[in-house]
Structures are given as structure tokens and as C-alpha cells.
Amino acid sequence: MKKLLIGGVPEHFNLPWYLTLRDKKYHDENINLRWKDYYGGTGEMCKALRDGSIDMAVILTEGIVRDIINGNDSKIVQVFVKSPLLWGIHVAENSDYKKVSDLKGTEAAISRYGSGSHLMSYVNAENQGWDYEDDLEFKVIQDLDGALKNLPEGNGDYFMWEKFTTKPYVDNGPFRLVGECPTPWPCFVIAVRNEILEKDSELITSILETINQTTKEFKDIPSIDTMISNRYDQKLEDVQQWLSLTEWSQENLTEEELKSVQEKLIELNLIDKKIPSEEILWKSS
Structure with a gap:
């Protein structure tokens, strides 16, 4: 069984990952996917991708785009949450x-x-x-x-x-x-180290298929609002409002969306150059 490590913030957005891991859904594809919480958020996960502490991350779009431009050897494989944060x-x-x-x-x-x-x-x-x-x-x-x-x-x-x-x-x-x-763009994406994409792209495809099936059905899970409220110590009415505002995705960033992110980062003096979309976005074969 192939072991892969994924990082993310311990927040309600990532409950679909918890559910698939709890139910051992990746084992069906001979994948031992393990989750690691990153309380420090995107900056901490960028560092972990760079040094190989994790293979994948559920990470803020603007943060990983900037870090890839600055030398992080990873690519965005999919949008995870397409609504703004x-x-x-x-x-x-x-x-x-x-x-x-x-x-x-x-x-x-x-x-x-x-x-x-x-x-x-x-x-x-x-x-x-x-x-x-x-x-x-x-x-x-x-x-x-x-x-x-x-x-x-x-x-x-x-x-x-x-x-x-x-x-x-x-x-x-x-x-x-x-x-x-x-955020003026889709908020969370899934990024993967290029070394993994080159060696084990079929495993990444399997992981995405599994999580996508869960996010498609996530809002229809009975009493999901109560589960989120209890697990993350939030008021039920706040959870219901958050669910109404949040949309998950099963697609990658479009080139137009990526262009918008890069242009905004340039405008804010947060990057000093733009790079081609193929250096940031993964296209599965």
C-alpha cells in the first residue's frame, strides 16, 4: 500500500477529507493517505511541501501560487473550495x-x-x-x-x-x-509536489476521484450541519449560513482564474513576475 501525506488546516472546510479518511476510502485504491493538521496555515504548508514533509496540501490559492512562482516545486491539481473565503x-x-x-x-x-x-x-x-x-x-x-x-x-x-x-x-x-x-478568487486548492506527480500521478487521480465524490454529496449528508456544529464548536445557525455560502469544486483552476490571481499579486507587489500556467497547473493525462 502506497503511503502519502496530506496537510491542511483543522477547519470545517476540510471535513470531507476527515470523512473519507475515517471510512478508509483510499484503501480501496491501495493508498494509505494520512492527514496532518497545520495550525500555522498556508505559510507552514508551503514550507512542508518544499522540504518534503508532506506530499499534498489543501491550501489557500494566493499563497501557493505565490510560492510556486518563488520556487516551490509543486503544482495545483484542483480547486477544492471554489467560493471565496x-x-x-x-x-x-x-x-x-x-x-x-x-x-x-x-x-x-x-x-x-x-x-x-x-x-x-x-x-x-x-x-x-x-x-x-x-x-x-x-x-x-x-x-x-x-x-x-x-x-x-x-x-x-x-x-x-x-x-x-x-x-x-x-x-x-x-x-x-x-x-x-x-478573497477575489476560489479560496482553497489542492497542491501536490511535482516529484509525486511524476512518479504516482495515477494515485493522485484516484485520490481526487474519491474526495470529489464526497464533496459532490457533502451538503446532502443527513444532519451534516449538526456534525459540523459539534465537531468545530460553532453555533448551528452559523454553520448553516456558512454551508449556504460555500461551494466545493471538482475542477482545476481555469487559465483565466490563474491569470487573475497572478495579476492581482503583481499589482499588490507580492510577486515580481508571472509564469506560464503550465508551470502552476497540473493537467492530468
């Missing part, structure tokens, strides 16, 4: 900041450079008409737990993370939500 813009409950415009020139807490929380702070700055050089400062806090500890202590002024994941900390403290910022 709704980033919440959070401050500490005891903060004096009341709205997003108050945050101009303050310090964004980010999990690490190259992470979604880092890159999306540029998207938010653009939305607000801020200057990237003068109005953006950063404080690295590692992950969500780091933000929960650091923001109330004044280490970083605001923190961007997926709105529904952080909502319990808004409802009960220590966060306060001051705004939202959706």
Missing part, C-alpha cells in the same frame, strides 16, 4: 479601534510571511485605498492561538482569519469583528 478583520475586545479605517498604519498580526493572513492584508489595504509601504506593518504570531494570546496583550493591532472559524472568539471574546474581506 470570507476573512474576518479582528481586533482585541479591549481595543480602541472601532472600524477598519481606524487600522490604517497599524500592525497586522500574521501567522507568517507568505501566509493567507499576510497576503490578504494587502488585499484589504487595496480595498481601503491604503499605501502598501506606509500603511502596512506586520507582527508574526504563528497561528490563531498566537493571535488569541497576543492581540489582547497589544502585540499586533488586528488579525485576519476565516470569519466562521473565529466567530466563537468574537461571540465569547477575546476578539471583536470590525470588518470582512472576501
